[in-house]
Amino acid sequence: MRWSVILENLPQLLHGAWLTLELVLVSGVLGLAIAVPMAIVRCSRFASVRAFPWVYIYFFRGTPLLVQIFLVYYGLGQSPWVRDSLLWPVLSQAYWCAIIAFTFNTSAYTAEILRGAIQAVPEGEVEAARALGMGRVVTWRRIVLPRAFRIALPAYSNEVILMLKGSALASTITLLDLTGMARTIIARTYTPLEIFLAAGVLYVLITFLILGGFRLVERRLNRHLRPRTGH
Template identity: 45%
Template sequence: MNLGLMFDAMVVLPSGVGLTLTLTVLSLTAGFLLSVPLAFIRAFGRPGLSLAVLSYTYVIRGTPMLVQLFLLYYGLAQIEAVRASIFWVILRDPFWCALLTFSLNSAAHTTEILCRGLQSVPRGVTEAATSLGLKRFQIARLVTFPIAFRISLPAYGNEVVGMIKGSSLASTVTLLEITGMARQMVSTTFAPYEIFIVAGAIYLSLTSIAVKAIQLLERRLSTDGNRVHRHKARWRPPLPDPEITTPPA
């Protein structure tokens, strides 16, 4: 094992971390924003609309993300109408093709995750909110979604970790993120072993940080209410002892 080469890789490969994080954060953000309305449609929408969302998530989740990226980047370039459209300015750029692919893939997975969370919210909670006079949108925003998000957070953490690792596929369309930088170094040094060990260590560090962040968020959401309750109880004056009286003889 060439330790000097590994040291060189530790200097060079971190330059691709910025692009990796950019793709990951933007795709997770776009995917989450798209998945929230889709999850409500999937869980509570009309059968036709729910089936349409299910078809989308079934196709995206059932096919490899690499195939989707190749179809978007290489496949659409073969269509003359696409090259003549205004969308070609974006679709010919590998960054935007990768970002679009990752966002659609993340949206499909997150939709099913949130859908299971929404369906797990107890019916009595929404009925209680309805009895208080809240409208459907208020119930969804203030009651149903916060509970569903807390339930879905562990599964969504797996999606975050998967997207960090899946961003390595961007190297197949010439983007120089961590894996792209590693492949570029391998092409000049012909030493894949040492270089990809360093690349794997960088990915492991990023995923470890993401896991810790999700765990902290889970702990915060699960104990926040208890902390507030304990804080109020600490400053609440004690109840007076009831006086025991005996009836006169």
């Protein structure tokens, strides 16, 4: 074991870790923005309206993330129509291809988490809003969604952690995220044990960072919950 190799390559590994964090955060925020309307539509009373998010969600949940990344990165570029379009400057970059694939993927899972949370909001609370004359939009905005976000929080933090692990697949399309960077260093130094161990430790640290963030949010948003174990 050559521990010094870790120290020598630490700046590069941290660089990779930063890209990993960035991929997770950017696609996480974009994915959430798509997931909210998707979950609302998924709860529609009308089957024809529910159909679109259903197809969307089952496509992204039913296929491997790696396949989705390849479809965006290799698949889209195959068509001349895409290569000639205004989007090509974006779609020709591995970074944005990864963001797009991750965004769609996480939005589908998040939409399902939110749908479950929306349906878990007690009917009586919605009835109370209706009985006070609150309309559909106000009830969604003030009661259903704020309640659903709080209910969904623990499951959603899990989804973000899974996305962090999934982001290692970005390395398959040339990105030097934490995994990609580790492999590049190993190709040069032939020290897979040391470097992968170091990368693993960095993944754990990012996980703690994300969980810590969620704990802060949860403490703030769920302070209305009575602690289960009193005193």
